[in-house]
Amino acid sequence: MTTPESDLPAGASRYGAPEGGPDRDGSRRGRQVDALAVLSFVALGFWVTARLWLDPRNGVRDNRSDQSQFEWMMAHGARVLTHFAYPFTSDQMNVPDGVNLMANTSVLSVSLPMTPVTLLFGPRTSFLLFLTFGMIATGVAWYFLLSRVLVRSRGPAWLGAAFCAFGPAMVSHANAHPNIVSQFVVPLIIWRTLRLVEPGRWLRNGVLLALVIVWQAFLNLEILLMTAIGLGVVVAALAIGRRETRRHARTFLAGLGVAAAVAFVLLAYPLYVQFFGPGAYQGLSRLIRGYSSDLASFVAYSRESLAGNPRTAEHLAKNPTEENSFFGWALVVLVFALVWWLRRSVVVLGLTVLGLLFAILSLGREVIFDGRETGIPSLWAPLEDLPILHSVVPTRWALAITPIIGLLLAYGAEQARALAARHPVARPQIRFATVTVLTMALLPILPTPLPATRFDPIPQFVTSGAWRAYTSGGRSVVTLPLPDTNYAEPLRWSAATRLDMPLARGYFLGPDTRPRSKERGVALFSAPFRPTSSFFDTIRRTGAVPPITPQSRVNAVDDLRYWRAGVVILGPHRHADALRRGMTELTGIRPFFDGGVWVWDVRSLTD
Numbered sequence: 001m002t003t004p005e006s007d008l009p010a011g012a013s014r015y016g017a018p019e020g021g022p023d024r025d026g027s028r029r030g031r032q033v034d035a036l037a038v039l040s041f042v043a044l045g046f047w048v049t050a051r052l053w054l055d056p057r058n059g060v061r062d063n064r065s066d067q068s069q070f071e072w073m074m075a076h077g078a079r080v081l082t083h084f085a086y087p088f089t090s091d092q093m094n095v096p097d098g099v100n101l102m103a104n105t106s107v108l109s110v111s112l113p114m115t116p117v118t119l120l121f122g123p124r125t126s127f128l129l130f131l132t133f134g135m136i137a138t139g140v141a142w143y144f145l146l147s148r149v150l151v152r153s154r155g156p157a158w159l160g161a162a163f164c165a166f167g168p169a170m171v172s173h174a175n176a177h178p179n180i181v182s183q184f185v186v187p188l189i190i191w192r193t194l195r196l197v198e199p200g201r202w203l204r205n206g207v208l209l210a211l212v213i214v215w216q217a218f219l220n221l222e223i224l225l226m227t228a229i230g231l232g233v234v235v236a237a238l239a240i241g242r243r244e245t246r247r248h249a250r251t252f253l254a255g256l257g258v259a260a261a262v263a264f265v266l267l268a269y270p271l272y273v274q275f276f277g278p279g280a281y282q283g284l285s286r287l288i289r290g291y292s293s294d295l296a297s298f299v300a301y302s303r304e305s306l307a308g309n310p311r312t313a314e315h316l317a318k319n320p321t322e323e324n325s326f327f328g329w330a331l332v333v334l335v336f337a338l339v340w341w342l343r344r345s346v347v348v349l350g351l352t353v354l355g356l357l358f359a360i361l362s363l364g365r366e367v368i369f370d371g372r373e374t375g376i377p378s379l380w381a382p383l384e385d386l387p388i389l390h391s392v393v394p395t396r397w398a399l400a401i402t403p404i405i406g407l408l409l410a411y412g413a414e415q416a417r418a419l420a421a422r423h424p425v426a427r428p429q430i431r432f433a434t435v436t437v438l439t440m441a442l443l444p445i446l447p448t449p450l451p452a453t454r455f456d457p458i459p460q461f462v463t464s465g466a467w468r469a470y471t472s473g474g475r476s477v478v479t480l481p482l483p484d485t486n487y488a489e490p491l492r493w494s495a496a497t498r499l500d501m502p503l504a505r506g507y508f509l510g511p512d513t514r515p516r517s518k519e520r521g522v523a524l525f526s527a528p529f530r531p532t533s534s535f536f537d538t539i540r541r542t543g544a545v546p547p548i549t550p551q552s553r554v555n556a557v558d559d560l561r562y563w564r565a566g567v568v569i570l571g572p573h574r575h576a577d578a579l580r581r582g583m584t585e586l587t588g589i590r591p592f593f594d595g596g597v598w599v600w601d602v603r604s605l606t607d
Helices: 028-048 052-053 064-082 115-121 123-150 154-166 166-172 185-197 202-217 223-239 243-276 293-298 310-314 329-341 346-361 394-422 424-445 466-470 489-496 529-540 550-562 578-589
Strands: 059-060 366-369 373-375 452-454 476-480 565-570 592-594 597-601
Touching: 028 052, 028 123, 028 154, 052 059, 052 123, 052 166, 052 293, 052 565, 059 064, 064 115, 064 489, 115 123, 123 154, 123 185, 123 394, 123 489, 154 166, 154 394, 166 394, 185 223, 185 243, 185 529, 202 223, 202 243, 243 346, 243 476, 293 329, 329 346, 329 394, 329 424, 373 394, 394 424, 466 565, 476 578, 529 550, 550 565, 550 578, 565 578, 565 592, 578 597
Parallel strands: 476 565
Antiparallel strands: 059 452, 366 373, 565 597, 592 597
């Protein structure tokens, strides 16, 4: 599926192979520029996560629960190799029902190879390395794809790659979403897709494409879906726009068929577990599917950008981690100008259509402008209940616009470079104009270091293994409050024990199994509430102990038996006194303080 050079932006390569040019050779100078590019991405990665590295007690301020969950996932990957644990589900959280990890962000493609780091330095370090080097690797991968395949020069390639890896949406997701900022496989998928047109290598190239698809599937399926749609639109645009591109259709389709077949064989069982195994769910709740992009947010600045303002961004996004569409007005103007300038390129037109499609889908079921409902339905409204799509958070479609803008920036910078080369007399003016325009558009969105907060140390009762005396015979540890989306600290505790400490409930996506629920089968961000977990959730939110009745005490014993509880523990919490009083009055058992936690031995109630 190739195109003639005239149909591509200046510098685009015909077959995905490097072309000659002053910045594309293998000279010493070229290698030095490559090294500087990689070092710049390393510097940016550590700049964004600096506050997390400087103090080992720090964690992300705006998404503590997800950091705890990913530390647990990193420990699970290590447990798969050290204990030969089943990789796709786990019974070490949400005892006795367990968790479907394929239906959650298990990140096995990273947690498995990072097992040595997790075992030697702990899950926090492996999480932080995953987060930091995920962004760095994304920048590096885009840089080499752009500089070796899509444009001729390293400067424009660096510009596009830097935006792809460190744009506002990516830095927003760096608030404890390492699986989303780690998009280094996406350029590999694009590269291997382009190679499908090579004559006589359809089998080899198809298998290689399948392998990188599988790699991405165990990193983040949402990103894989968006990549597949994006490639489909661009390839279709090339096929429609130029007759010459259809000459290699047979080779391309043969390789694509091989990739689909091999990927299906390798992913069939894991996907079966995800969609039909125990703990599978049928899409997200309507509340979560209501997370959409505010139309006004596209010209606003993210709170993690240099020009950002938390007060301005707060009412335009559901939370600081989902600022997917905050590009700023100056960059939006530049993008429209680039599209007009490069409008004769089929690739640019395909990217433009794709970007507009993703922007419209991200608006959700109803267009919201500046925090107000407009009553105007969006394209997403008739699509949101379709299989697979009902598991997509609408605002994340806007995340896919980031690499599109990165490509447009690279193509535009290369076109300006070519223009300067053709007009040496006006070269200083062209370079000055280019630098000025890019500075005006990109300076306001430069990333700032992620805000951090102090995490409480893991209690000695957990790290010393004192809990083991209470969990023999398949018993679990019940924490107060019980873990869920709002309080996930116990997942960090379990991760520190290499998941040896089994937890009742947890923070994960699991099906709503309540008989009278209007959304039975859709995903909840924990197990359905039981009377006792609701009791302690009320204390967590209000600091007040609800009235305790005889039925409350009966429910407590029933729930402790359901959870197979051997011990109940209470660590540091702002409402610790109320939580302790509530548990004591429910069970009649006096706690004792050991290793930084209050301990209730409840085995006498659950035998």
